[in-house]
Structures are given as C-alpha cells and as structure tokens.
Amino acid sequence: MTPYIVYRTQRHNSLLLSFPPDGKFRDIVDNFAEIGYPALMVNPEIVSFALLELVSNSIRAHREKGVADAVNVRISTDGEEFHVTVQDSGRGFDPGLLPYDIGAPAEGIDVMSDPFCSYRELHNGSRFGMGLYVAKKTFPKFSLFFVDSLEHPCPWFSGKVKGTRIDLGIPLMKGGSGVADADEVEALESLEEAGA
C-alpha cells in the first residue's frame, strides 16, 4: 500500500498547512493533532511536538518583527521518506546565539551544559532552547538555511535574510501500511528486542 498522510479524514501525498501569526496557539496544536502520519520509525507524537516547536519559533519571530505573513509547513511522502519543510518570513536569527552548534550532531548536545543554562537564565526560564534541538534529534535529515526575498539561500550575515527554511526527512517503516499503526510498531520492536 502506498504510504499517505491523513489530515481531517482525507488522504494526501502532500499537504500545506499555513499558520497566521495572530492565530491561537491552541489551533496550531489541534491542527497537528489532526495529522495521521505514514508509518514512521519514530513516535508520531514526538514528530508533532518537534514540528510544533519549529512553528512556535517562527510565529514568535513573525510577531516580534511585525510580519503578517503566515508560517508555512509542507509535509509530504514519496514512499521512502516523510518530508517536512517549515518556512517563515521572520528575518532569520543569529545561529551564534543558540546554546549549541546548529551543525553539530544532536546526540552530542548536552541540554544541561553551561550554554543551555545561561540561555534559560537569559530568558528567565521561559525558554528551554529545545526547539531546533528536538527537531535535530527527531529527524535524521535536518537542514536549516536562510533565504532572501527571491527564496534563494543566503548567509545570515548577508543582510538580505527574509526568513528561515528548515527541511526535514525521516525514513518510512519498510513494509508499513498507509498510516502508522501502533500495533505494527510494537510488533517490530518486539522482534528487534528478541534479536530477530
């Protein structure tokens, strides 16, 4: 069976979700709760949380910069992978202000390191610095770049940054059916634990 995405009972191979910066956060959470992912080798709730983090970051940037454009999330599947692109017009950000090296593997990032603790103190504890970190940890394919007004990639220091684009990819479960089935995953995990 060809893998597909379910959104509000409809099947899709590709789906675009747009979130206006003046919308309610609860509506964004509800939108992600309506997505039925194709069979992934990762917990689909973690996938949703990672995407919610990215959308929340983008919405905050739009609000801070007074940008009225929507934040766009395109999700798709090609039968081999599940792809996500999150794109905003939030004018980008200085990667040097993150509490870790954005290019470093997620496995080597220590969320209790001094830079993380300093980051939390800087934001009075209201931000944990988790968003990009969890996305990197969840999606084996992760790339982040800034784009100019023509949607061309450009460096942060160019002074031409219109927004941020994040491309994510995660393999589909081999032989999986259309959408994730918890029984199917649990059965596979049991086989793996048994050394099969």
Add this chain to the structure above:
Amino acid sequence: MSDERRETGRDRSFARILIRVEGRVGYIADVSDFGFKGLFPEPFLEPLGSRLVVGVSFEELGLAAFELSTVLRWSRLAQGAGEVGFELVQGSSSEDDLVKFRKIRDYYSGGNLRST
C-alpha cells in the same frame, strides 16, 4: 488501525518540561487534575516511585516557567520514545505553581481560553 485507537492515541496538549537533575527535556502530552503524561525523545529509565521536580515552560500561554513536585507512576517505551506518567505530589508544589499548572489544564480542556 482502528478508529478507536486513532482517536485515543492523539493528545491535544503541548508544554515543555525539563527535569534538571536527570538532564531530560520533553513535553506534556496530556494533562489531568492530578498529573500529566510526559513524552521524551528517548526511553525514560528512572525507577517507578521516584520523586522528580519537573520544570515546566509554556511561553505561548504567557506563563513564566515554574516547577512541580511529582512522583513517577508509570513509564513505557512507545516507538523509541519514553512515555511517562507523572503524579503531582500533594502539598509539595507552591500554590502559584499549581495555579499555572491548572491554567495549562484549562487551556487544553477548553475552559478559560485565552488568545495567544
């Protein structure tokens, strides 16, 4: 997959949690009057019955970060992620922090909604 599982398998809440001593970050995936389900990107290996102070952040609701005293009641592996049941320890969290927790519960239960 049955419709019943699909309905029950999707939670509609989101807030960030940080367990400092163990160095774990995760999310509140479901809220009740007495506690919440936490979801972590990795398996959660703390023993059942452990008392854990959980930092909570929900900037989108305009809440300053706060801490809750909890007991680990259950945990399981779910597709590589750690699902954990946290029960609030009565009398151990400050009233201010409990008020913030209730705001999150109300936000997702549909009561006292506010725009964010």
